[in-house]
Each structure stands twice: as C-alpha cells, then as structure tokens.
Amino acid sequence: MKAIIRRIFGLLLICLGPAASASELGYDAxxxxxxxxxxxxxxxxxxxxxxxxxxxxxxxxxxxxxxxxSMIWLAQMYESGSGVPVDLDKAAALMERGANQPDEASYVSLARYHWGTALAEGRGVKKDPKAARMWLERASEGGQSEADEYLLRMD
Incomplete structure (x- = not known):
C-alpha cells in the first residue's frame, strides 16, 4: 500500500510540475x-x-x-465509516449515481460493479438480484473482471 501511495504522490508531483510549492502539496490546499x-x-x-x-x-x-x-471513494468511506458515520444509504446513492454515468466516463465500470454488488447484497438498498445481475454484466462489459467473478458466485 505504501508503494502505491508513493507512486500516486510521484505522479501528482509530475502533474503539478516543478513550480509546485510546499503549500500546493498540503491536503488543505x-x-x-x-x-x-x-x-x-x-x-x-x-x-x-x-x-x-x-x-x-x-x-x-x-x-x-x-x-x-470521487463518488466511489466517498461511498466507500460511508460504507466503512472512515472519517464519517456509517451511512449505507448515502453510499448506495453515490454508487448508483456513478453507475448511471455515460459509458465513456472514467471509472464508470468500477462504479457499476460496486452498485451491482450493493444490489446483490442489499447494502443501503433493497436486494434486487435481477438488477444486480444487469449492473454486474455492464461492469463486466466495461472490463471489470471482479464482476465476472461475482456473477459466477451468484450462479
């Protein structure tokens, strides 16, 4: 995990360029x-x-x-209670919003995977296996191999 954080931080430095000041690298900035x-x-x-x-x-x-x-990560914070009270309804609403974005939106297939699992498990929403399968299939079509694995477990 630390290696991933270091890599992302390094990419941020590249994106910010050599003119990045210390204040630009602070969280609050x-x-x-x-x-x-x-x-x-x-x-x-x-x-x-x-x-x-x-x-x-x-x-x-x-x-x-x-x-x-951002919808995905904020939803995961609400699911886990990381810095916010656990709120599965808010988490589900964020995942649904993300899943309903256009096909070309970045990370949409990942949001569809998470929304499909929320529907399959009843996390913040009523269980709906039929809708879950549809969203997981859309996530799979978008390249989410986790969706393929989840669909196999559903069968």
Missing part, C-alpha cells in the same frame, strides 16, 4: 482547488487518514465535475 487532479489526490489524502479533507475534496469533485472516481 486541494479542498477548493480548481485543478481536477485533486480528485485523485483525495485518494492519497484518505489513505493517509485525513478523512475530513478527503471527504471535502471528493464532495467538491462530485459537485464540480460529477467525478465518478
């Missing part, structure tokens, strides 16, 4: 940033335990750009 790269930075922020700032970053990315990646 990205809350209101107009730079979309902050949505990925929210992940690093959450992984280092600064959940309040991560939540603010994800919420802003969702409001500004309807960012599916």
């Amino acid at each position: 990205y809350i209101d940033s107009p730079k979309r790269i902050k949505c990925m930075y929210g992940y690093v922020t959450a992984k280092t335990g600064n959940f309040d700032v991560a939540r603010q970053i994800f919420e802003d990315c969702i409001a500004r750009w309807n960012d599916v990646y």
Whole structure:
C-alpha cells in the first residue's frame, strides 16, 4: 500500500510540475482547488487518514465535475465509516449515481460493479438480484473482471 501511495504522490508531483510549492502539496490546499487532479489526490489524502479533507475534496469533485472516481471513494468511506458515520444509504446513492454515468466516463465500470454488488447484497438498498445481475454484466462489459467473478458466485 505504501508503494502505491508513493507512486500516486510521484505522479501528482509530475502533474503539478516543478513550480509546485510546499503549500500546493498540503491536503488543505486541494479542498477548493480548481485543478481536477485533486480528485485523485483525495485518494492519497484518505489513505493517509485525513478523512475530513478527503471527504471535502471528493464532495467538491462530485459537485464540480460529477467525478465518478470521487463518488466511489466517498461511498466507500460511508460504507466503512472512515472519517464519517456509517451511512449505507448515502453510499448506495453515490454508487448508483456513478453507475448511471455515460459509458465513456472514467471509472464508470468500477462504479457499476460496486452498485451491482450493493444490489446483490442489499447494502443501503433493497436486494434486487435481477438488477444486480444487469449492473454486474455492464461492469463486466466495461472490463471489470471482479464482476465476472461475482456473477459466477451468484450462479
């Protein structure tokens, strides 16, 4: 996990360029940033335990750009209670919103996988195996191998 965080942080430094100052690399600096790269930075922020700032970053990315990646991570925070009270209804609503984005949206197939599993397991929504299967099949079509595995377990 530390290697992944270091790699993402390194990519952020490349994206920010050599003119990045120390204040640009702080968590709080990205809350209101107009730079979309902050949505990925929210992940690093959450992984280092600064959940309040991560939540603010994800919420802003969702409001500004309807960012599916941010919907997924914020939903997972609500599912696990990481820095926020556990709220399976909010988590499910975020996953559904992400799953309903256009096919070309980044991370949409991953959101469809998570939405399908929420429907299959009844996490924050009523169990609906038929709808779960449809969403998992769409996730599979989008390249999510986890969806293939989940579909096999459903059979």
